[in-house]
Amino acid sequence: MNKEDEIPPLPFIIINNTECIVCKKSFKSSRGLFQHKNIIRKYNEIPARQEKIPSFLINKFKENIVYLIHRRLGKKNTGLQTVSMDCPVDLFKEIFKNYIHYYTKRTGALKCVFRGSTGYQELSNIFDDSNWG
Numbered sequence: 001m002n003k004e005d006e007i008p009p010l011p012f013i014i015i016n017n018t019e020c021i022v023c024k025k026s027f028k029s030s031r032g033l034f035q036h037k038n039i040i041r042k043y044n045e046i047p048a049r050q051e052k053i054p055s056f057l058i059n060k061f062k063e064n065i066v067y068l069i070h071r072r073l074g075k076k077n078t079g080l081q082t083v084s085m086d087c088p089v090d091l092f093k094e095i096f097k098n099y100i101h102y103y104t105k106r107t108g109a110l111k112c113v114f115r116g117s118t119g120y121q122e123l124s125n126i127f128d129d130s131n132w133g
Contacts, residue, residue: 022113043100046093053094062127
């Protein structure tokens with residue numbers, strides 16, 4: 001085999017993808033990101049002992065959340081926004097299941113993060129509102 005026929009070696013590329021796509025938090029290793037994702041998964045678990053919340057109550061609370069968000073976010077408000085409200089934990093977990101990203105044990109606060117156009121789509125799906133955003 002000729003030297004001219006040999007395929008040159010490809011450069012070794014290391015992909016260091018250790019950033020959470022939701023909260024944009026960076027980790028030193030993929031293990032740190034894996035632990036972060038496991039913690040988030042635990043936040044979103046609904047205990048088996050939890051009683052089923054009636055759908056009319058869930059829908060009414062979704063309407064209240066949408067009203068609060070629209071009232072809070074006027075036409076002048078752009079960029080990162082925070083909306084907070086008191087809510088029973090079980091109801092919050094039922095509405096925002098699979099989107100809960102933070103839990104503060106001291107205060108019992110649960111938080112969700114929605115960013116960009118995918119955030120609009122996720123909120124549209126959660127609130128069953130095709131006109132969202």
